[in-house]
Amino acid sequence: MELNVSDIQHFSTGDGPGIRTTVFLKGCNLRCPWCHNPETVSPDPQTLSFGASGVIKTYGVMMSTDEIVRDVCGDAEFYRESGGGVTLSGGEPMLQYRGAAELAEKLAKRGVGTLIDTAGCVPTGHFKAVLPYVSDYYFDIKTASEEKYRRVIGGDLYTVRSNLGFLVRGGASVVARVPFIPGLNDSEEECENIARLIASCGCGKASVLPFHRLGSAKYEALGLEYKYKNTAPPDDGSIASAVRIFKKYLDVNVE
Numbered sequence: 710m711e712l713n714v715s716d717i718q719h720f721s722t723g724d725g726p727g728i729r730t731t732v733f734l735k736g737c738n739l740r741c742p743w744c745h746n747p748e749t750v751s752p753d754p755q756t757l758s759f760g761a762s763g764v765i766k767t768y769g770v771m772m773s774t775d776e777i778v779r780d781v782c783g784d785a786e787f788y789r790e791s792g793g794g795v796t797l798s799g800g801e802p803m804l805q806y807r808g809a810a811e812l813a814e815k816l817a818k819r820g821v822g823t824l825i826d827t828a829g830c831v832p833t834g835h836f837k838a839v840l841p842y843v844s845d846y847y848f849d850i851k852t853a854s855e856e857k858y859r860r861v862i863g864g865d866l867y868t869v870r871s872n873l874g875f876l877v878r879g880g881a882s883v884v885a886r887v888p889f890i891p892g893l894n895d896s897e898e899e900c901e902n903i904a905r906l907i908a909s910c911g912c913g914k915a916s917v918l919p920f921h922r923l924g925s926a927k928y929e930a931l932g933l934e935y936k937y938k939n940t941a942p943p944d945d946g947s948i949a950s951a952v953r954i955f956k957k958y959l960d961v962n963v964e
């Protein structure tokens with residue numbers, strides 16, 4: 710089976726424990742206006758030219774699961790020594806759940822664990838297909854408001870919530886990840902509601918990911934408007950205040 714791959718990054722350290730290879734899959738069913746990886750949203754191949762630097766890079770190539778296994782298993786020794794593995798991110802990797810399950814099964818046979826980094830807005834059957842081969846998940850909770858989830862992000866919070874509960878009940882190890890976005894979810898009320906939502910699904914761990922503008926060059930290269938280009942990252946005080954609220958319900962850290 711083939712997967713639509715946006716990019717493969719070796720020796721990544723921010724996408725799970727230990728030394729990892731992150732396989733970014735192309736295509737997403739959500740439209741978060743702050744998205745840090747806008748080149749992964751469309752399933753179509755895209756070539757980006759990064760103005761002043763002169764760098765040109767194409768994102769989006771079909772790769773068989775065997776090709777990906779060959780690519781990522783060269784670092785298997787590093788995964789073993791560091792407690793790392795392979796992360797499937799995106800985009801939304803769960804849109805390509807059949808290929809993701811096949812890849813994770815092949816990696817497991819070689820002693821390499823897979824972590825899936827998902828926004829969770831897909832039919833539960835997709836998670837059923839991968840759960841036998843993947844026990845670690847990073848699971849985005851972007852807001853606790855059904856209305857905002859629909860209007861701003863373009864998805865359905867009920868589905869997200871159901872899937873988080875499904876994974877936890879299924880015995881998966883899940884870290885809920887909360888992008889901390891000015892104007893979206895940085896009020897005390899929203900933090901309280903998000904923390905409660907995560908805890909109510911049986912998930913006890915969360916990471917807060919403060920908004921940053923590192924993806925802005927990609928928007929420019931894609932010719933897309935970046936709605937957050939003038940938004941300042943949250944200050945230390947507001948992050949600390951969010952963490953205090955999350956701590957009432959969850960084991961939390963800031964990434």
Ligand code: SF4
Binds near residue numbers: 739799
């Ligand atoms: S779910 Fe992730 S990849 Fe998809 S639009 Fe939102 S931030 Fe971007």
